[in-house]
Amino acid sequence: ARFDLIAVVNAIHYKLQSGCRWRLLPIAHVFRGEGPSCIAVFHQYRKWCQKEEWQKIYSRILSQDKSKLDLSISHIDGSHTPVYRGGEKSEYQGRKKRCTTNALFFSDNKGIPLVMSGPQSGNSSEGRCEGKEWESRGERTPYKK
Known part of the structure; x- marks a missing residue:
């Protein structure tokens, strides 16, 4: 299923701002009903990070709203x-x-x-x-x- 990318960005932003675990993302709240699983949001974030897209996306969002x-x-x-x-x-x-x-x-x-x-x-x-762990080796x- 495809989901609104703005909602995916909002879910990632919520996670980064709140510091919650990926599995504790309030998907129903962020997506106002049905949305992708927390694992799907994580995989999208990871994919963007590996391609250095997340930094570009987030920098663009911050520069557009820097007055806030x-x-x-x-x-x-x-x-x-x-x-x-x-x-x-x-x-x-x-x-x-x-x-x-x-x-x-x-x-x-x-x-x-x-x-x-x-x-x-x-x-x-x-x-x-x-x-x-060192302890598991008896050290x-x-x-x-």
Whole structure:
């Protein structure tokens, strides 16, 4: 089934602004009735990101409505996401039990996301996660003595 792309963009924007999980998107509210599944919205977002289309789309939306942005106060926030298979941008952090990857978000006073960083490594100097938890191999994690 085909759905209105504006509604898909609104669903993605809602997710980015609220920080909710993809599976918790209020599809009935965003689409005013029947809409695509949260998985379909995620796949569309991922496809646009891989082709670098999402950045172009969102930049165009922000530039057209920049008078509605409230930059009197801005907010920066971070997200630590557990990584189960490792990867270039994953590391242990001293206070985290699992290997994580991090992202930083910058938004205006209304909570409208303006910029998001790419994945960032953790701040630990103990080395990268290799896809398995150290504890599962019988080793001590870097934060335990």
